[in-house]
Amino acid sequence: MESEILFCLLLLFATPLWFLATIVFKGKSPSSPPSSTPPAATTTGIPKVYPIIGSVPSIIANKHRRIHWTSDILHASPSSTFVLHRGFGSRHLFTANPSVVQHILKTNFPLYQKGPTFKCALDDFLGQGIFNADGPDWKLQRQISSHEFSTQSLRKFIETVVDVQLSDRLLPLLDNASRNKTIISDFQNTLQRFTLDNICKIACGFDPECFLRETPFTTAITDATIICSKRLHAAFPLIWKTKKVLNLGSEKRLKEAVSEVKDLARRIIREKKKELREKETLDSVDLLSRFLCSGHSDEEFVVDIILSFIIAGRDTTSGVLTWFFWLLSNHPHVEEKVLKEVTQKDTVYTHVCEEMKDMVYTHAALCETMRLYPPVPANSKEAIRDDLLPDGSLVKRGWRVTYHIYAMGRSEKIWGPDWAEFRPERWLTWEEVEGRWKFVAVDAFTYPVFQAGPRICLGKEMSFLQMKRIVAGILRRFKVVSDVAEPKYGGYFTSFMGQIKHLNPLR
Numbered sequence: 144m145e146s147e148i149l150f151c152l153l154l155l156f157a158t159p160l161w162f163l164a165t166i167v168f169k170g171k172s173p174s175s176p177p178s179s180t181p182p183a184a185t186t187t188g189i190p191k192v193y194p195i196i197g198s199v200p201s202i203i204a205n206k207h208r209r210i211h212w213t214s215d216i217l218h219a220s221p222s223s224t225f226v227l228h229r230g231f232g233s234r235h236l237f238t239a240n241p242s243v244v245q246h247i248l249k250t251n252f253p254l255y256q257k258g259p260t261f262k263c264a265l266d267d268f269l270g271q272g273i274f275n276a277d278g279p280d281w282k283l284q285r286q287i288s289s290h291e292f293s294t295q296s297l298r299k300f301i302e303t304v305v306d307v308q309l310s311d312r313l314l315p316l317l318d319n320a321s322r323n324k325t326i327i328s329d330f331q332n333t334l335q336r337f338t339l340d341n342i343c344k345i346a347c348g349f350d351p352e353c354f355l356r357e358t359p360f361t362t363a364i365t366d367a368t369i370i371c372s373k374r375l376h377a378a379f380p381l382i383w384k385t386k387k388v389l390n391l392g393s394e395k396r397l398k399e400a401v402s403e404v405k406d407l408a409r410r411i412i413r414e415k416k417k418e419l420r421e422k423e424t425l426d427s428v429d430l431l432s433r434f435l436c437s438g439h440s441d442e443e444f445v446v447d448i449i450l451s452f453i454i455a456g457r458d459t460t461s462g463v464l465t466w467f468f469w470l471l472s473n474h475p476h477v478e479e480k481v482l483k484e485v486t487q488k489d490t491v492y493t494h495v496c497e498e499m500k501d502m503v504y505t506h507a508a509l510c511e512t513m514r515l516y517p518p519v520p521a522n523s524k525e526a527i528r529d530d531l532l533p534d535g536s537l538v539k540r541g542w543r544v545t546y547h548i549y550a551m552g553r554s555e556k557i558w559g560p561d562w563a564e565f566r567p568e569r570w571l572t573w574e575e576v577e578g579r580w581k582f583v584a585v586d587a588f589t590y591p592v593f594q595a596g597p598r599i600c601l602g603k604e605m606s607f608l609q610m611k612r613i614v615a616g617i618l619r620r621f622k623v624v625s626d627v628a629e630p631k632y633g634g635y636f637t638s639f640m641g642q643i644k645h646l647n648p649l650r
Contacts, residue, residue: 189216189225197228202378209376210520210634213237214550222534223556226542230379235543237521239550241557242533245588247524247544249596258525260543264375268367268401271444272451284448285601287437288430292601301499301608304344309616312354313337317621330468330623331640334461334613336361341609342456347431347449349411363403368454370397372635375523408446416440452602458637459518460606464613465640466516467509468623469630470565477567478618481505485615499611503580507570509610510585513592514552515565520634521547522594548591549632557589 190201205212216237217223223240238244247255256277269275273284313333320327327333336353339361343351353361370393374383386394415431430452434445471478484504523545530538538544555562558569571580587595593603600606617623630640 188219190227192228196230197233199230199378202227202229206376206378210549210632213521214239214547214553217547217550218554222536223550223554224532224534224536226536233541233543234539235545236536236538237545237547237550238532238534238536239547239554239557240534241551241586241589243536244546244551244591244595246533247546248588248591248594248598251530252596252598254526254528254530255524255544256527258527258541258543260525261375261523265371267397268371268404269451269454270447272447272449274451274455275447281598283439285598287433287439288448288452288601290433292605300345300605301612304341305609305612308337308340308344308354309613312340313613314616314620316355317617321621331461331465334464335457337613338461338609339364339453339457342453342460345429345605346452346456347408347411347415348429351407359403360407363400364454364457366396367400367404368458368637369635370394370400404450405446408449409442412442412445412449454636456602456606458639460609462518462638462640463509463513463516463606464610467512467610467614468617469625469627469640470512470515471508472623472625474565477508477565478622480567481508481614482618485618499608499615502611502615503571503582504567505611505614506582506607507567507580509607509614510570510590510592511565511567514558514590516632516638516640517548517552517592518637519592520549520638521545522591546591549634549638551589551591 190198192198216225217239224238224243227235229235257275262275265275271280273281339353340350343349351360377383386392419435431449434448481504484502523543526538526540526542526544528540532538551557553562570583572583574581593600633639
């Protein structure tokens with residue numbers, strides 16, 4: 144009964160709003176004369192603002208290209224910052240200005256938090272996990288997690304997880320496709336399932352064996368991620384909130400998907416607790432064991448923590464590698480240099496991590512890939528007090544503030560007139576004396592692919608080691624050939640490519 148009453152109230156409230164939106168889409172508004180031209184989906188100017196509904200018509204018209212639309216506006220803005228007006232006076236500030244990014248992520252870090260909008264959209268899925276937490280909860284999780292990303296743990300991860308799964312799973316699949324001249328219709332999905340198995344091993348010592356088949360677990364994670372992302376960016380949040388109350392459509396599917404994922408996570412946690420009780424010491428040093436041994440045994444809290452790391456580790460690494468191999472297939476001169484580096488025989492390495500460290504050109508090519516196609520297109524915070532940004536922009540309490548990583552990577556102001564070129568050399572200098580490349584890092588606030596400041600990504604080094612090991616393993620035996628001229632860059636919380644790739648034998 145209570146839900147029915149709530150729905151009636153929501154419907155009563157939403158009807159006049161929808162009526163206003165309909166009028167605007169027909170080219171009319173209460174404060175402007177009739178117009179026969181609808182809001183342009185490709186405009187780069189600041190979108191028109193209407194009473195009550197703000198720029199919702201433009202938001203809806205560009206929802207299929209939200210990342211590109213907001214990027215275009217930022218590139219056209221002299222300050223690389225603009226404010227988007229949402230409904231009912233809500234404001235959303237976007238920026239591609241490095242000084243503003245530094246202000247948000249470091250200088251005034253305590254003022255910019257995840258905030259209620261972000262938490263509301265993701266709470267059903269991520270709960271109090273590190274990517275959805277602020278304050279003491281965030282600090283606790285980060286402190287414990289940091290131990291897992293130490294040099295020793297990274298080495299163990301590369302040697303015992305990536306190498307084994309690379310030789311036992313990924314390379315045999317590619318070899319079979321190459322010998323039989325068959326097309327791997329979705330190479331991105333193949334890499335995604337491979338990295339999912341990897342991150343599950345390091346996060347909780349569990350191998351879901353998703354690589355050779357789609358499972359309810361993988362499908363549920365994908366569906367939940369997409370639905371929660373759409374929640375966050377919804378033009379009318381009232382719609383998804385109503386659907387949630389009534390358990391309809393996408394919200395019904397979200398509930399099912401979250402249940403599927405968390406039920407498996409709970410089973411893993413219970414088995415790990417049993418293992419901890421039965422053994423004095425554990426062979427593994429996975430993240431789950433660290434949390435349980437630190438005294439944090441609340442099941443739901445640990446579930447949220449583990450899921451956050453699994454989701455991050457699955458989507459980001461696989462996305463970067465997909466774009467990387469596509470770029471190599473379209474830039475043979477870069478592929479030749481990477482191949483030369485990964486196949487060099489003159490250096491004998493005593494440890495796989497030493498080899499990965501010396502892959503300087505490959506490292507630069509991966510950075511260049513993430514500049515053009517970042518694994519996370521944009522990241523949002525929410526101001527808990529009024530603030531003045533370095534570029535003179537005013538931020539009011541409760542405003543969402545988004546630094547646009549995709550726009551920053553394609554900004555001529557930052558990268559110069561050749562920003563559109565895939566050129567790993569922009570990250571390198573040539574050392575004449577040593578006769579080798581030296582990597583030159585870019586300021587993290589100019590290149591916030593891994594965030595920056597106190598919340599900088601803990602898994603940065605791990606992801607580079609993982610990606611370089613996979614690149615070396617594949618390119619030593621195969622050439623990746625793409626049959627897509629210009630793939631679509633899209634994204635939810637993480638980016639994806641709409642593509643088809645196939646592999647041919649190289650040597």
